Amino acid sequence: MSTPDTTTGHGDISTGVAGGDSNASATRITPGNALRPEDIALEVKTGLAKPSEDVAEYALRIGDDALILAQRLGHWISRAPELEEDIALGNIALDQLGHARSFLTYAGGAMLNDDGSAKSEDDLAYFRREHEFRSIQLFEQPNGDFAATIARQFVVSYYQFELYRRLTESTDATLAAIAAKAVKEVDYHRDHSAQWVLRLAGGTDESRKKMIHGLRTRWPYVAELFRDDELTAKLAEAGAAVAPSSLRADFDHLTGEVLNEAELEVPDVPAAPGGGREGRHSEHLGYLLAEMQVLAREHPGASW
Amino acid sequence: MSPHGNPEAPASGAAEINREAPKVSPAPEQSAPQEHHDRSAWGLWEVFVRSSRGLSHVHAGSLHAPDAAMALRNARDLYTRRNEGVSIWVVPADAIAASDPDSKGSFFESPQGKDYRHATYYTKSEGVKHL
Numbered sequence: 234m235s236t237p238d239t240t241t242g243h244g245d246i247s248t249g250v251a252g253g254d255s256n257a258s259a260t261r262i263t264p265g266n267a268l269r270p271e272d273i274a275l276e277v278k279t280g281l282a283k284p285s286e287d288v289a290e291y292a293l294r295i296g297d298d299a300l301i302l303a304q305r306l307g308h309w310i311s312r313a314p315e316l317e318e319d320i321a322l323g324n325i326a327l328d329q330l331g332h333a334r335s336f337l338t339y340a341g342g343a344m345l346n347d348d349g350s351a352k353s354e355d356d357l358a359y360f361r362r363e364h365e366f367r368s369i370q371l372f373e374q375p376n377g378d379f380a381a382t383i384a385r386q387f388v389v390s391y392y393q394f395e396l397y398r399r400l401t402e403s404t405d406a407t408l409a410a411i412a413a414k415a416v417k418e419v420d421y422h423r424d425h426s427a428q429w430v431l432r433l434a435g436g437t438d439e440s441r442k443k444m445i446h447g448l449r450t451r452w453p454y455v456a457e458l459f460r461d462d463e464l465t466a467k468l469a470e471a472g473a474a475v476a477p478s479s480l481r482a483d484f485d486h487l488t489g490e491v492l493n494e495a496e497l498e499v500p501d502v503p504a505a506p507g508g509g510r511e512g513r514h515s516e517h518l519g520y521l522l523a524e525m526q527v528l529a530r531e532h533p534g535a536s537w
Numbered sequence: 538m539s540p541h542g543n544p545e546a547p548a549s550g551a552a553e554i555n556r557e558a559p560k561v562s563p564a565p566e567q568s569a570p571q572e573h574h575d576r577s578a579w580g581l582w583e584v585f586v587r588s589s590r591g592l593s594h595v596h597a598g599s600l601h602a603p604d605a606a607m608a609l610r611n612a613r614d615l616y617t618r619r620n621e622g623v624s625i626w627v628v629p630a631d632a633i634a635a636s637d638p639d640s641k642g643s644f645f646e647s648p649q650g651k652d653y654r655h656a657t658y659y660t661k662s663e664g665v666k667h668l
Contacts (some may be wrong), residue, residue, distance in 0.1 A: 262619035262621055263619070315579065315601065317602065317611040317614065318611075320614050320615055320618075321611065324618060421613075424610070428606070428607070432603075432607075
């Protein structure tokens with residue numbers, strides 16, 4: 234995930250690609266000045282940002298959610314129904330990867346390697362085994378068809394929006410800063426998925442059938458998103474994190490509005506057992522990790 | 538995404554002395570509607586991006602979308618990924634009337650040599666201040 238020389242800035246890339254007056258060019262590009270994973274890595278390295286063990290475990294959980302989703306969505310690149318949609322899904326995958334990098338980098342600040350150094354985002358992404366991942370099972374579920382992917386995006390983006398919106402108030406400054414960056418991006422993911430839920434549901438008989446089926450296959454995994462446990466109770470009490478159960482009402486209300494407009498019903502399906510936060514995963518995660526980790530494990534320390 | 542307009546054909550001698558009123562050429566996509574239909578049911582849209590407040594929207598490219606709402610979102614995803622803009626316009630490509638490249642002579646070359654249309658053609662009168 235990292236690129237060479239990750240702790241320094243990008244330098245000035247504010248040049249017009251089209252030539253001529255770069256100020257007037259529609260393709261003028263700037264990196265902007267938002268919080269980057271490299272900034273967090275620097276703060277962790279210099280000791281400016283040091284998560285408690287509990288906060289690190291919490292950051293690992295939501296970082297793993299984003300990482301696994303990014304890997305799943307990345308699979309759509311070159312396979313989406315339209316070129317424009319291909320890029321849209323790729324953008325969302327990269328947004329999720331960015332959130333994962335930030336959360337994992339921060340989590341690594343309280344997790345040490347054998348030599349005493351803080352674990353990097355790469356250590357955590359590539360050199361943990363399946364049962365050490367803390368992601369919720371929804372994120373690792375296979376893409377299915379386009380409607381099934383949209384159904385997963387629909388659930389995830391409305392969940393993440395409510396989570397990050399509240400995390401911006403966290404007493405942990407780094408968690409709050411990552412959430413403040415992420416919430417704007419996830420807001421767009423909500424818009425993207427809601428648009429497609431409406432269009433597929435209101436499209437042809439076939440697209441509507443696929444949308445209904447997609448939602449039915451995802452809904453068993455919804456309950457796990459909102460389960461509290463000892464860690465979230467403790468951190469929510471301290472104001473550092475959010476109790477997952479407190480997000481449910483807004484999630485139900487807002488997704489319900491979209492489903493209502495699409496003339497769809499909330500799927501009436503039993504909940505899956507879950508257990509991702511304790512490292513119990515569905516049969517799909519192992520294959521995903523094998524593909525994601527193989528290069529880094531075959532060639533430890535390689536950069537590309 | 539798609540080619541923008543037609544490459545300008547070399548102006549022939551006949552075109553230079555064409556006395557007909559300048560024609561309005563069809564918008565780019567109308568020249569090949571069938572080909573477009575085969576590739577996708579989505580129409581072609583032209584995208585204009587404003588890079589910052591106070592500047593004008595500049596043509597950035599084109600894309601396919603089924604309607605304006607999706608065209609705006611696709612434009613956001615395709616043309617503002619690197620922080621390029623603060624505002625986007627999308628326009629159906631067939632709503633754009635373009636000048637005809639064959640009318641270059643009558644349309645755009647006739648103002649050449651008319652120095653008197655520029656302020657610098659005139660000498661400043663003596664004693665005039667603030668010019």
